[in-house]
Amino acid sequence: MQIQDKVVWLTGASMGIGEALARALDAAGAKLILSARSEDKLQTLLESLQHQKRHRIVPLDLADGESISNAVANTPLPEGLDILINNGGISQRGLAADTPVSVQRQVMEVNYFGTITLSQALLPALLASKGMIVNIASVAGKVGGQSMSGYSASKHALIGYMDCLRAEEACKGLKVLNVCPGFVQTNISVNALTAEGTQYGRVAKSIADGISPQQCAQDILSAIQKDKFEVVIGKGLSAWAPSIKRWFPVFFTRLSARKNIR
Ligand SMILES: NC(=O)c1ccc[n+]([C@@H]2O[C@H](COP(=O)([O-])OP(=O)(O)OC[C@H]3O[C@@H](n4cnc5c(N)ncnc54)[C@H](OP(=O)(O)O)[C@@H]3O)[C@@H](O)[C@H]2O)c1
Known part of the structure; x- marks a missing residue:
């Protein structure tokens, strides 16, 4: 799918x-709806973008179903919606032995339930445009590691x-791309629970040894433009x-159980 x-x-x-x-989508000519919890950071980002008048910010909390429904209800889409990129996550x-189920639930609420709640709410608009859902999953969504x-x-x-949504809706023209990055140099571990x-x-x-977020973003744009359905991005063992x-x-099972891999 082209981005312009x-x-x-x-x-x-x-x-x-x-x-x-x-930043990469702005440069490629997309019209952006930018979401996260931190409205101040979204505003600063918006003001730094090249084509800021084409974009909007819509703060929302993926851990809060009401916040997601309100965001969707209060965001008119006069030009429709072509691509949803589910990137927010913790x-x-x-x-596993030390982590209470309450913490496991917090992660599921944001990464899984929040993401599918937003995707379901925006599905009619995406079906109308024969659009694409892009999910920033992880290599950790393909293999299990430690901690x-x-x-x-x-x-x-x-x-x-x-994968199920793609199987069900491909006949109506919906595209679904799962992106599985390895390690990327961000604050993901700083913000981890x-x-x-x-x-x-x-x-x-x-994470410090990973690829840059800019490289990751370019590889994601390339996967969107090529209509891929799954892509692994990164370098070294994680990729x-x-x-x-x-x-x-x-071999993988033995490797992942080594004590020094944590
Ligand atoms: N970095 C890596 O090595 C790596 C590898 C594979 C996959 N990923 C995935 O890439 C995505 C982006 O992660 P990142 O590495 O860029 O981490 P990051 O720097 O910590 O950014 C996480 C983003 O998610 C938002 N977010 C967190 N909790 C949220 C909530 N409850 N509601 C709404 N937004 C929320 C944050 O914004 P606010 O705090 O403002 O809400 C922030 O914009 C995640 O899905 C992550 O799992 C990262």
């Missing part, structure tokens, strides 16, 4: 991959839901992990 003049609703636009996506750090059970589960669930439900507060080494698991499952 397309109406694109982007969640998680206030920082990280979302902010980089907003991560989690902590062993991220809630995060990995939420991304597996998201990919499963979106610990087993206690507090912020992890540190940039993990794996190879889904293929290693598929073709060498015993």
Whole structure:
């Protein structure tokens, strides 16, 4: 799908991959609806964009169903909606054995239930335009690792839901793209929930060694333009992990259980 003049609703636009996506989409000529909780950061981003008059900000909280319904109800779409990019999300750090179900639920509320609530509310508009839903899932949505059970589960669930939605609605022209980045240099680990439900507060080494958010955004735009249905983005082990698991499952299982991989 071409980007020029397309109406694109982007969640998680206030920082990280979302902010980089907003800049890349702005440069490519999209008309943006920018969402996240932090209205001040969205406003600052909007004011820094090249074609700011073409864009709007719509704050919403993915953990709050009412906030999502209000955002959709109060956002007229006179030119329709061509692309929804479900990018907003949180991560989690902590062993499954130590992480209470309440923290697991918090991650699911944002990454899974919040995302499918927004997608369902915008589905009629996307069907009308034969549009595309782009889900920023994760390599963790394809393989399990250590210290991220809630995060990995939420991304597996998201990919499963979106594969079903694609199967059901492809006949009406809906496109669904699942994006699985490996490590990207953002504040994802800083903002991650610990087993206690507090912020992890540190940039993990794996994240610091990842690709830049700008590179990730360019690869996502390229996947949209090529009408891909799934793409793995990244470098090193994190990008190879889904293929290693598929073709060498015993090796992958041993590798993921090594104590020094946490
Ligand atoms: N960085 C990586 O290595 C990596 C790898 C694979 C996949 N991903 C995925 O990429 C996406 C973006 O992550 P990032 O790396 O850019 O992390 P980030 O820098 O922490 O950004 C997360 C974004 O999600 C928004 N968000 C968080 N909770 C929200 C909520 N309850 N309601 C609405 N928006 C919310 C944040 O905005 P507010 O705080 O303003 O709400 C922010 O804009 C996520 O889905 C993440 O799982 C990241």
